[in-house]
Amino acid sequence: MSKEFKLPQNLLLGVATASKQIEGGDTDSNWNDWYERGEIRDGSNPARANDHYNRFKEDIDLMAEMNIEIYRMSIEWSRIQPKEGCFDEGVIEHYREEVKYLQSKRIRVLLTLHHFSNPMWFERIGGFLNKDSSDIFLQFVTTVVLKLGDLVSEYITINEPNVYVTSAYYFGEFPPGHKSFKECREAFTNLALSHIKAYKGIHDIRKKMGFSDTKVGYASHVRVFEPSRKNNSFDKISAKLMDQLFQVGIDDACMIGRVSFPIKNHKYFEKGKYYDFVGINYYARSMVKFFEEFPKAEAPHNDMGWEIYPEGLGIVAKRYYEKYNAEIYITENGTADRNDKFRSKFIYDHLKVIANCSVPITRYYHWTFIDNFEWMDGEAECFGLVNLNYETQVRTPRESCIFYSEIIRNKNITDAMYSKYVK
Numbered sequence: 001m002s003k004e005f006k007l008p009q010n011l012l013l014g015v016a017t018a019s020k021q022i023e024g025g026d027t028d029s030n031w032n033d034w035y036e037r038g039e040i041r042d043g044s045n046p047a048r049a050n051d052h053y054n055r056f057k058e059d060i061d062l063m064a065e066m067n068i069e070i071y072r073m074s075i076e077w078s079r080i081q082p083k084e085g086c087f088d089e090g091v092i093e094h095y096r097e098e099v100k101y102l103q104s105k106r107i108r109v110l111l112t113l114h115h116f117s118n119p120m121w122f123e124r125i126g127g128f129l130n131k132d133s134s135d136i137f138l139q140f141v142t143t144v145v146l147k148l149g150d151l152v153s154e155y156i157t158i159n160e161p162n163v164y165v166t167s168a169y170y171f172g173e174f175p176p177g178h179k180s181f182k183e184c185r186e187a188f189t190n191l192a193l194s195h196i197k198a199y200k201g202i203h204d205i206r207k208k209m210g211f212s213d214t215k216v217g218y219a220s221h222v223r224v225f226e227p228s229r230k231n232n233s234f235d236k237i238s239a240k241l242m243d244q245l246f247q248v249g250i251d252d253a254c255m256i257g258r259v260s261f262p263i264k265n266h267k268y269f270e271k272g273k274y275y276d277f278v279g280i281n282y283y284a285r286s287m288v289k290f291f292e293e294f295p296k297a298e299a300p301h302n303d304m305g306w307e308i309y310p311e312g313l314g315i316v317a318k319r320y321y322e323k324y325n326a327e328i329y330i331t332e333n334g335t336a337d338r339n340d341k342f343r344s345k346f347i348y349d350h351l352k353v354i355a356n357c358s359v360p361i362t363r364y365y366h367w368t369f370i371d372n373f374e375w376m377d378g379e380a381e382c383f384g385l386v387n388l389n390y391e392t393q394v395r396t397p398r399e400s401c402i403f404y405s406e407i408i409r410n411k412n413i414t415d416a417m418y419s420k421y422v423k
């Protein structure tokens, strides 16, 4: 049977990264402190990472060779604002250079303003538990957009508030390593307010600058929660509850200002529409039994044990489109595969779901461009299309990278490509 399929003509393809995971150099963030406290499992230091801050031209040249059309990148708050009230003009200029260089290669930028890392001064005053955190964040966002707004029209305010909050305040795996449901609710609420204020702020600033093409959204980590035993009422109820706790509550608060558990009521929540696209980071499905979640056993898994479930991408895209009715951007999708054994198949299967999906998915950002600092797992996991030797900093495109580059160039997958790369 033929394996060939065409991608929708209006689907743009690219890669996503996060500053803390690739830049190196910076030592003023909570992740540097987390490292100092011995919390990175393999002991690797985020100050090394990929040295992308100095090598961004080399990396962008490589992206251009890969035919990348769109790039989701983030900027590092702790670099731009190393101390409260102090913004580093040199760093802002650096990011202007980076964006201009991308544009000179015809790569369109989607800029993330917060991706899991905080400046240490902000962390010390409670981070997103601080009752003024949404205003503090807004001040940072305002400064950035005033300085970069003439170059950048598309923004993601916050990456995965749900993963950030549960990892930092419930499972204790991200800094500050707390385990408190009460704090989770507080941080969720403040992040939703931060998103809404940033959404409005970015639009206001760019409007005053005379631009009408601004697009703002945020990236939600969306999972499929499925009852482990299909007809068991406990499993069904707990799958629904996890869905509410992990995604429905925060997504409704950020996107439409609707308050539901675990979000706390706040006088600033006002019903509205706070997104210009729906950003979905999709990785896996979770099976739920009572109140436990785990990957399905009899299924393919990646290096980290996450289930590979391409159909889930179609399920979440449809669900979010029907609910929020805006173009879907897959702002992250990728897999940990050190030996590049199944990444090409992963890409093939997920893009096929997109090609056959009945709702408009117009962007696909593969996670990720290059192996990077994978948070508490340090340098141990390999999500990159490009392999990185951390010692020598040599970048080597994997076979799946060549496959993906050909897909972008042709906007289709032929039988010959399938048998060459997917096997």
Ligand code: BGC
Pocket (backbone or CB within 6 Å): 018, 159, 160, 163, 221, 281, 332, 367, 374, 383
């Ligand atoms: C995060 C990335 C991370 C990836 C793989 C996503 O949830 O946004 O920063 O590297 O998952 O773990």
